[in-house]
Amino acid sequence: MKKIGFLSFGHWSASPHSATRSAADVLLQSIELAVAAEELGADGAYFRVHHFARQLASPFPLLAAVGARTRRIEIGTGVIDMRYENPFYMAEDAGAADLISGGRLQLGISRGSPEQVVEGWRYFGYSPAEGTTDADMGRRHGEVFFELLKGEGFARPNPQPMFPNPPGLLRMEPFSAGLRERIWWGSASDATAIWAAQQGMNLQSSTLKADESGEPFHVQQARQIRAYRAAWKEAGHAREPRVSVSRSIFALMNDLDRQYFGAGADSDQIGVIDNMRAVFGRSYAAEPDRLVEQLRADEAIAEADTLLLTVPNQLGVDYNAHVIESILTHVAPALGWR
Template sequence: MRAFGFLSFGHYAFGGQRAPNAQDIAKLHLDLAQAADEIGVNNASLRVHHFVPQSSAPMPLLGAIAGSTSHIEVGTGVIDMRYENPLYLAEEAASLYDISGGRVALGVSRGAPEVALRGWEAFGYKAKAPNGADLARANFEKFMGAIAGHGQATAAPLEDQYPNMYQPGSALPTFPHSPGLSRKVFWGSGTHSSAAQAAQDGVNLMSSTLVSETSSDTLGEVQLQQINHYRQAWREAGHDWTPRISVSRSIFPIIDGTDQRLFGMQGSDSDQVGYLPDVGASIFGRTYAAEPDKLIEQLRADPAVMAADTLLITVPTTMGLDVNTRILENFATHVAPALGWQPNTEGPVTGYDV
């Protein structure tokens, strides 16, 4: 494990609930990322969902985090490409890349099951597949073409241009263009086949918080198979750079009585299997909650954690800044070094040998 970060689902209260509201949670994310940056944590990521009280428009917050920190990379896990204008997303992502100095780890995918019935249609987009997979794929390909600098529009006749900048009929790219951004994109994969496709596409792999290949194997074992599929496909594709692979887990180090009181009952000894619409039977990862020595032993026994180069810890942001900072600090101090992690003091994380 070369890097670790936090992944927030961004839950907040609405409709009179007594809990942090959207403004509170946005401020908490900013403060938590700044605290994590000081600790040396490598990544601050937001999960993106629409039509629910969670993170839905991450770019403003990620820009604020990038502009107020020095080393931590900012990212998503993941942006649902069924809801995106791919060219506008390309402009936003390139701007974020420039603001952060390349400290970006942008996770995208088809998206998870949701509360809305074909919610992407409310955003003005159409799909043929019931789950919108064709729309997500088309938007992803257009997005990747845009951030690669490919032309996306045609220059008007010279007399219609203002200002006069381009040869009429020439191909126009989106701006800004940041050449390094293409290597900062992750595909959020829940299957072996989508992991192999990500490798063929030449993007990094973000193994999902749930995986739809169910068996008697643990989540870590299934994810290891997924990672091996990805690495084999990457080698066969012949890309000239080394990608990154991330997984996420719920982890609560128990250092003292306060941690025991807060998290002692959270731990579980096995993964869960559930059924999700459009996905079917899926494996959900266990929650780790234990003293450092035991956590180190458990995480070393998790094959996906040890095969990946980046571990994202899912954090309970509604519990407040102090609790979440405590989780990250405890993990950084008492657990992560034994897994191969060193504090981040040099900016973006680089690729990992496959």
């Protein structure tokens, strides 16, 4: 069995061919797609976070709204760039959204991805400490946020507060028990995957990775997952970790599917991202029988317990619901995922 959700990048543009021509379109359609995905039996609704871009940016209002409209589906991010985040404010927002959803938040966080502007985190009031990098800062913000989710008191109470305080040091409120076990670290390298395991975070691995061996993407990603699991075991954590991978997967069911995705890329790509040589995983687009054969050979999908389907959100709610339903109905059962 494998949990299957969708991951939306939340793009919008003024193009007449786009079903999302404004930020309002993207936000409202994201909610509707999560509702539709839940009705179809999907397990998760995940959203990307990018600043200074015509994409989804502030996740917690959206997550709270999705949580209020749904009852079962997991709700998450993939990922929040921690270079931009105040961990204390974020702990409050996350706690509130998790309580609204009834404890269904699955937050993917990371040190960040390539940006739309130069050092955008500086506009948010953050800069690395002397002798450190912005990546160090992102990981540090992540560590502080993760620590706050323990719910332990740390702040000295005012001796003359406006409202009565409970005894002892105070913690961030609202506190949502269990959220700390539902934090994921988005990792693009073996080293950061091992670091995430040591911290006790779940692992998110996306459609790109540092090219550390020259092997196919799915082989390198599978090795990354195995290294993560080994580090988790060595760290002695009590619970079992979760691991997700994301993929662009389209079952060609009709002429419209073939028109959109019939000529898609069917091999890995090599590029440079943030001065790092990276391997980008292939897209999968084929008739269901052929798709099952291709996915069965993907070592990283086999290693993961959660698969996130990247959806073309600008094609609208109905079409994306069709994309999700096609995988759930015609592909997943043949692979033993359902």
